[in-house]
Amino acid sequence: MSIWAKTQLLGQDALQQVQSTYSLNNFPLEVRHHFATWIEQQPWKDIDESNPTHESYAVQLLENLVQLLDEKAADDKTDFISKFKFTEFSSKFSDFYSSNPMNLVRVVKACLGKEEMLIQMAENPTQTADAKQSSLTKDIINKEIQDLKKMTDVTExxxxxxxxxxxxxxILYQRSLQINNQLLQPTARNQAELERKLKQQKDELEKQLLASAQELLTLRLSLSSKHNETINKLDVLQKKVVDGELITWKRRQQLAGNGAPSDAGHLETIQSWCESLAEIIWNNRKQWFKEDILRQQLPIEAPQGTKDYHHELNPRITGLLSSLVTRPRSSTFIVESQPPQVLKKDSRFTATVRLLVGRQLNIYMTPPQVKATIISEAQARALLKNESKAKEENSGEIINHSGTMEYNQASGHLSITFRNMQLKKIKRADRKGTETVAEEKFCILFQSDFTVGGHELVFQVWTLSLPVVVTVHGNQECNAMATVLWDNQFSEPGRTPFHVPDTVQWSDLAEMLNTKFNSMTGRPLSHENISYLTQKLFGTDDPSKTILWSQFNKESLPGRNFTFWEWFYAIMKLTKEHLRNQWSDGLILGFVGKQQSQDQLLKKPNGTFLLRYSDSELGGITIAWVADNPDGERQVWNLAPFTSRDFSIRSLADRIKDLNTLLFLYPDIPKAKAFSKYYTAVTEEQPNKTGYIKSALMSVIPNHPQPQIAALMSFDNPQTPQQYTGPISPTNSLLSHQDSVQNEQSMESDFDDGSIYGIQTDYVTEDLADDLIGQININDLLGLSKVT
Structure with missing residues (x-):
């Protein structure tokens, strides 16, 4: 069932979240519905938004989607109203995403990720506790924001x-002054009555002025008290949003660098909260200034002992706004899309910086400039300590490192995407002890400044990317990735850049390895896989062990010339590049020891095989299978490991197809049923322009009994055995009765392996060849028996 089909079966609350996600991301639900199949068939997850070379894929996807929208609008079967809608959608997609097609990829990833998360929650109710808590937190924050808006409306x-x-x-005071002036004027005797009336009016006005002044004072004190209450609640809520939700999002973004699910859609919610906070703060600030002007126009002193908060409110309100915008560790000036954390010198890279309050404070009216520089770990520490000149220092040269933020009216984003940055120079620090180049951490510093309120307030903002490791050669990538993964997993919020513990719990590290392996290969590690890795590291299956950084990626494994991480990384890379589909389908047992595989296979019929990763060769996978040895005893055999080089010549599935000795994938799956969909289609070759027919390489196992015709030899690997060229048995006399039954049951497999319809053929071993020769009358064969 498709993702969209499952989504439509969700409950009402979940469907409202889906609708909200698409609304926030400005992706019409009608487009998702009508083009659900096409959307889910596209390789969104394979596109890396930080890789400039992938932008062409995003451009093609955008063009294809716009074309689909145009075709839908032009379709005669589309109703009149829908034609206008799809025409409008086509225009909007072209306008919104043409300048930055990677945004389309981000939006679709976020929307599909939200659907998948909600589906998983529905299918696994036991895992919904965190989601329910998150939903409850959102409801609480939304209610508190609404309460603060109401309080602000009341004070307004x-x-x-x-x-x-x-x-x-x-006005009363002016009338009082006029009466006073009249009373000061000389009056005739006949005006005594008028004077008496004026004095009476004066007394009444003074009473009214006194009452009015008292009312104004009471109102002022009440207003300052209410403003104080609003500011107190704003302070608490802002910490909840910025120090809580935003920092949590940044933490999830960091873990997403290790392959954990990202929560891009939640950033839109956080922006809406931050904009609401900025709006409430700014409105309260304007109210304070109005009140302050009124107080200056008519000073009224409060009685002794009366608390008046007015004069202490302004710095607090301004401080809240400044904290919301500029606070280093929890600023709303964020790196929305991180640069690659393994950064190769001279390679192009991208990053996106976004200001979450850019729309609400009208900053987009004069978009600010942003500059990017690369700084060292020591320079990052100095920056956080507010040391002078820290912002002017750098540790290298980046070209195409500055630009102007752009405002997207539809999404409300004020951001800038650096698409063509390139690191041209890097200055490295003196390394200590055994530290290598691949352990040295840098980061990208993004800086900007802008004004709000008609240049009333000037903000200088900056933010740091996640740590990056700079490499100059591809062979440094493995160890650089180890540094990055360790930092992402074990860094603490508010740490000194870029401190991480040297010792961690193995269970935590195993979780990180599982997450990364799952993201790269499409299937997580099983409990048995984790147990195998534990035993490989410690010699015992004890998950409570701790592990040192040096054990992980500095010290070689016993009897090997490579570290644990180098071995694991090579397997992960091999699986991602050549075996992803087979691993995802569960066809590769993978992390299993040689002895364990023997024990498992010896319990199964001959011809049963399994695939396991090599212990001795980096990035190798071997085939182990059970068969009789020349003495007739059952034995488990192991092929020399295949590597990426081998699979770049011939795929794993085709190699398994070649080897007719292999009949059943452990535990009992006919190999054709397991692998046939991965076989390379065989077509009848025709001579090319030169008159030649292209040859093909195939794999065989030499000097080994095989129940079917052996495949052609593969010349790509020096360890590949030579094809046996002895006589061929006309019948399958080597098979036991049990094996014959199995062959009948796997007839479909035999056909796929190229055997003659209804006939089983095989090579003949040396012993059987001797027996056959002994049964032949050579004289009869040569016609000599007739000679007397």
Whole structure:
């Protein structure tokens, strides 16, 4: 069942989350629905947004999607209203994504990831506790934001009332002054009555002024108290959003570098929260200034002992805004798309920086400039300590490192994507002890400055990327990745750059290896796989062990010239590049020892085989199978390991097809049923323009009993055995009765392996050849028996 079909079966709450995700990402649900099959067939997950060479794939996907939308709009079967909709969708997709097609990839990944997460939650109710907690947290934050908006609306109305009452007070005060002036004027005796009336009016006005002044003072104190309460709640909520949710998102982004699921969609929610916070803070700040002007126009001193918060509110409000924008570890100026953490010198790379409050504070009206530089670990520490000139230092030269942020009106994003950065120079620090180049960490520093409120406030913002390791040669990638994975997994929030523990729990490291292996190969490690890795490292299956960094990637394994990580990395790379589908389908047992594989195979019929990763050769996989040896005893055989070089010439599935000795994939799956969909299609070769027919390489096992016709030899590997050229038996006399029954049951496999329809053929061993020769009358064969 497709992802979209499963999504439509979700409950109402989950469907609302799906709708919200697509709405926030500005991807119409109609497009998702009508083109569900096409969308799910595209290789979104294989496109790396940080790799500039992948941008052409994103461009092609965008063009194809726009073409589909145009065709749908032009289709006669499409109803009148929908034609206009799909035409509009086509135009919007072209406008929104043409300048940055990688954004389309990010959006689709986020939407599909949300669907898959909700489906997994529905299918695995026991795993929904965290999701429910996350949903509860969102509801709480949303309610607190709404409460603060209501409180701000109330104080806004009270400021207006206070202004109105103060204007009335001033009018009364002006009338009072006029009466005073009239009373000071000389009056005739006949005006005594008028004077008495003026004094009476004056007394009444003074009473009204006193009452009005008291009312204004009470309103001012009440307003300052309410503002204080709002600021207190804002402070708590901002810490919850920025120090909690945003830092958690950054942590998930870091773990996503190790292959963990990302939560890109949650960033849109966090932006909406940050924008709401900025709006509330800014509105309260404007209210404070209005109130302050009113207070200056009409000073009224509060009685002794009365608490007036007014004068301490402004620095607190400004501090909240500054913290929301510029705070180093939890700033809303973030690296949305990280640069590659293994950064090769002279290679192009990308990164995206985004300001989460750019729309709300109208910063997009004058988009700021952003500059990127590479700095060392020591320079990053100095920067966090606010040391002078720290922002001006660098440890190398990056070209195409500056640009202007752009505002996307549809998404509300103020961001910049550096598409063509290139590291041209790098200055390395003096290494200590046994530290290697692949253990030295740098990071990319992004800096900008902008103003808000008509140049009233000036903000200088900066943020750091995740640590990167700079390499100059491909053979450094393995050890550089080890440094990055360890840092991503075991760094603590708020750490001193870029400190990580030297010793960790093996169970935590095993979780990291499982996550990375799953992301690269499509299937996680099993409990048995983890147990095997534990035994390989420690010689015992004890998950409570701790492991040192040196054990992981400095010290060679016993009896080997490579480390544990180098061995694991080579297997992961081999599986990703050549065996991903077979591993995902569960056809490769993989992490199993030689002795264990023997024990398992000896319990199975001859011809049963399994695939396991090599212990002795980096990036190797071997085939182990059970068969009789020349003495007639059952034995487990192991082929010399295949490597990437071998599979670049002939695939694993085709090599298994070649080897007719292999009948059943452990435990009892006919090999054709397991591997036939991976076989290379055989076509009848025709002579090319030169008149030659192309030859093909095949694999065989030499000097070994085989129940079927042996395949042609493979010349790509010096260890590949030579084809046996002895006589061929007309019948399968080597097979036991049990093997014959198995062959009948695996008739489909035999046909796929190229055997003659209904006939089983095989090479003849030397012993059988001797027996056959002994049964032949040579004289009869030569016609000599007739000679007397």
């Amino acid at each position: 109305e009270e400021v207006r009332q206070m202004q109105h009452k103060q204007e009335q007070f001033i």
